[in-house]
Amino acid sequence: MEPKPGLKTSELWLTIIVIAIASIVAGLVTAFPNETAVKIASIVVGGIVTALTAAGYIISRTMVKDTVEKEKPKIPVEEPLPDPPSEDASRGT
DSSP states (O other), rough: OOOOOOGGOOOHHHHHHHHHHHHHHHHHHHSSSSHHHHHHHHHHHHHHHHHHHHHHHHHHHHHHHHHHHHHHHHOOOOOOOOOOOOHHHHHHH
């Protein structure tokens, strides 16, 4: 079973949604004037949420692909057949 391409997975779309929400919230909080601590905190928290979400997506996709690789059947590699003897060797000369 092959894994779905990244664009067709729910992990990607949830990641995009979480990153968008974190960015919007960070942007809305920074709209308040005179609240420097709130602005800094919202930017830091938004960055952390975004980074953790992206890392979670990367780890999730890596685990899926590793599982698929482990489940692939191993095809035994056969040794190549020896070359047939040449005609000169069979004549004894």
